[in-house]
Amino acid sequence: TELASFARGLPKAELHLHLEGTLEPEMMFTLAQRNGLPLPYSDVAEVKAAYDFTDLTSFLAVYYPAMSVLQTADDFHDLAWAYLLRAKEQGVVHAELFFDPQAHTGRGVPFATVVGGYRRAIVRAQAELGISAELILCFLRDLSAEHAMSTLLEALPYRHWIVGVGLDSDERDNPPTKFAAVFERARAEGFLVTMHCDIDQPGSIDHIRQALEFGVDRIDHGTNIVEDPELVATVLERGIGLTCCPVSNSFVTEQMKSDEIVSLLRSGVRVTINSDDPAYFGGYVADNYVALAEQAGLSASDLAELARNSFHASWLTPARRSAYL
Ligand code: HPA
Ligand code: ZN
Numbered sequence: 001t002e003l004a005s006f007a008r009g010l011p012k013a014e015l016h017l018h019l020e021g022t023l024e025p026e027m028m029f030t031l032a033q034r035n036g037l038p039l040p041y042s043d044v045a046e047v048k049a050a051y052d053f054t055d056l057t058s059f060l061a062v063y064y065p066a067m068s069v070l071q072t073a074d075d076f077h078d079l080a081w082a083y084l085l086r087a088k089e090q091g092v093v094h095a096e097l098f099f100d101p102q103a104h105t106g107r108g109v110p111f112a113t114v115v116g117g118y119r120r121a122i123v124r125a126q127a128e129l130g131i132s133a134e135l136i137l138c139f140l141r142d143l144s145a146e147h148a149m150s151t152l153l154e155a156l157p158y159r160h161w162i163v164g165v166g167l168d169s170d171e172r173d174n175p176p177t178k179f180a181a182v183f184e185r186a187r188a189e190g191f192l193v194t195m196h197c198d199i200d201q202p203g204s205i206d207h208i209r210q211a212l213e214f215g216v217d218r219i220d221h222g223t224n225i226v227e228d229p230e231l232v233a234t235v236l237e238r239g240i241g242l243t244c245c246p247v248s249n250s251f252v253t254e255q256m257k258s259d260e261i262v263s264l265l266r267s268g269v270r271v272t273i274n275s276d277d278p279a280y281f282g283g284y285v286a287d288n289y290v291a292l293a294e295q296a297g298l299s300a301s302d303l304a305e306l307a308r309n310s311f312h313a314s315w316l317t318p319a320r321r322s323a324y325l
Contacts, residue, residue, distance in 0.1 A: 172202050247287065
């Protein structure tokens with residue numbers, strides 16, 4: 001459609017994208033074969049049939065085992081490069097990319113292998129695609145705060161390759177306060193901070209409040225904030241961006257949450273649209289713009305506003321940001 005080509009053509013930043021969530025079934029098979037690893041699936045159709053998620057937990061149960069095919073620096077490079085090629089087609093000019101080192105170091109893959117492979121793809125994307133990209137290290141919130149702290153310390157030698165830190169995985173009973181010391185240390189080391197406050201999780205509003213009390217620079221998802229006018233006033237005042245992911249929402253909660261997203265947008269909150277885990281949810285970033293537009297009846301100028309928000313909410317330097325605005 002016309003709106004779809006407009007959405008693709010809009011220069012945009014992607015701010016909520018898990019590199020491990022870009023592992024397409026075809027690549028899963030390629031890497032399994034290259035590394036001589038068995039897969040619990042016999043073909044691509046069987047993999048896709050397993051992508052029948054009803055909530056965050058059932059998604060994560062498929063997601064983490066799948067990434068064990070990632071073993072070498074070349075594997076991490078190839079994964080990120082494939083994403084960046086697709087991102088180019090989706091109009092992405094800047095990307096801030098989550099990665100989950102603990103999901104790899106926990107299986108014996110060195111931190112240096114993970115970050116080195118990803119970094120090689122990022123340098124190549126700048127040179128060959130004209131896309132700038134940064135890495136955001138996410139702590140797995142269902143593991144201990146001590147494990148997160150030791151991962152942060154492991155990351156310090158690579159600080160110049162990592163713009164910030166985040167918090168992902170299973171949110172239930174794993175509030176931001178659990179990681180207070182880790183995020184304080186990260187901030188003292190110069191990292192920017194964002195945290196997932198997933199859709200409709202138990203304790204959602206409390207988690208958003210804790211994240212804001214800590215002083216996060218951004219919130220991932222965070223759509224439940226719509227329930228609390230005081231918290232909405234806080235993000236408005238501070239210009240905090242929310243990285244919403246409508247197609248992901250529709251898997252995890254059976255709704256895109258378009259009413260909530262649009263209501264926040266109309267209130268002037270820095271709402272952005274992103275793809276989260278596109279290989280699992282079946283939509284890259286421009287597809288998310290279109291899905292939301294179709295569901296909520298948004299216009300081309302609404303989509304342009306969302307794209308502008310993506311630069312405002314990005315962690316680009318002011319000089320580089322203003323080049324896109
Ligand atoms: N929420 C929590 N953990 C995740 C997500 C998410 O949206 N995507 C990948 N890991
Ligand atoms: Zn996410």
